[in-house]
Amino acid sequence: xxxxxxxxxxxxxxxxxxxxxxxxxxxxxxxxxxxxxxxxxxxxxxxxxxxxxxxxxxxxxxxxxxxxxxxxxxxxxxxxxxxxxxxxxxxxxxxxxxxxxxxxxxxxxxxxxxxxxxxxxxxxxxxxxx
Amino acid sequence: xxxxxxxxxxxxxxxxxxxxxxxxxxxxxxxxxxxxxxxxxxxxxxxxxxxxxxxxxxxxxxxxxxxxxxxxxxxxxxxxxxxxxxxxxxxxxxxxxxxxxxxxxxxxxxxxxxxxxxxxxxxxxxxxxxxxxxxx
Numbered sequence: 001x002x003x004x005x006x007x008x009x010x011x012x013x014x015x016x017x018x019x020x021x022x023x024x025x026x027x028x029x030x031x032x033x034x035x036x037x038x039x040x041x042x043x044x045x046x047x048x049x050x051x052x053x054x055x056x057x058x059x060x061x062x063x064x065x066x067x068x069x070x071x072x073x074x075x076x077x078x079x080x081x082x083x084x085x086x087x088x089x090x091x092x093x094x095x096x097x098x099x100x101x102x103x104x105x106x107x108x109x110x111x112x113x114x115x116x117x118x119x120x121x122x123x124x125x126x127x128x129x130x
Numbered sequence: 131x132x133x134x135x136x137x138x139x140x141x142x143x144x145x146x147x148x149x150x151x152x153x154x155x156x157x158x159x160x161x162x163x164x165x166x167x168x169x170x171x172x173x174x175x176x177x178x179x180x181x182x183x184x185x186x187x188x189x190x191x192x193x194x195x196x197x198x199x200x201x202x203x204x205x206x207x208x209x210x211x212x213x214x215x216x217x218x219x220x221x222x223x224x225x226x227x228x229x230x231x232x233x234x235x236x237x238x239x240x241x242x243x244x245x246x247x248x249x250x251x252x253x254x255x256x257x258x259x260x261x262x263x264x265x266x
Contacts, residue, residue, distance in 0.1 A: 022135075025245050026139050026249075028245065029238070101249055104256075105255060119263075
C-alpha cells in the first residue's frame, strides 16, 4: 500500500521533527546552543520506494540499547540558519520555535486525517459501512 | 525520536526553568540580607547555569542545570551608622542583588517555561491523533 507507507513515512518525519523542536525549546537558554531542524519533507527525495525497513542490532542483554534512531533518526538533522544569535551564543528564537511546533502539529494532523480517510475508503471497498 | 522522547526533553526544560526560578527566588528573598557583624560578608548573588548533554536513554539533547555560580561583582554599601553591621565609617555592605535584573530573569524563566509547556501540550495532541487512528 504505497499510500499508507508514504503517510507513515511522513508521520515519522513529523515525529522526529517534534523531538528536535523540543530539544531547541528546552535548550533555548543554554549558552552555545544553536538549534537544529529537519530538512523540508519531500516525497521525491525519499528513494527506496518508501521502505521503512531499518537495520537494528539484536538486544540479547537488557543492558544493550540501540543508538540507531538517535540524532533525528534517518532524516538527517541539520543546523538551523539562525536569524539572530544572542551574545552568549544561543541561536534559538522561542517565537520561531513555537510557530514551527504549531505548523508541525497541523501538518501531522493533516497526515493522520488522510490516513484515517484512506482506511475508511478501504473499508468501503470491502463492503463495510465506514 | 518518538513522541515520548519529545515529552521527556520538554520535561527537562521545565525542570531547568523551575530550578532557575528557585535560585531567582533565593536572590530576591535575600536582597536585603546584610551580615550580622561588621566585616561579615552579606548574601552573594547566585547565577544558575544551563548545559546541554546528550541523553542516550531519551535519545536527544536534554538540558540540565549546571553549577550554581556566585556573582563575584562588588557588594553595594549604604550609609547606616546605626546598623549592627556598620563598619567604623558607618557603611553597611548589602548583597549584590539587583531586584530589577532578578525580575527580568524571572520573566524570561516564565516565558521559557510556558514555551516548554506548549511543546508538551502540542506533543500530547499529536499523540492523541495517532491513537485516533486506532479508533478510526
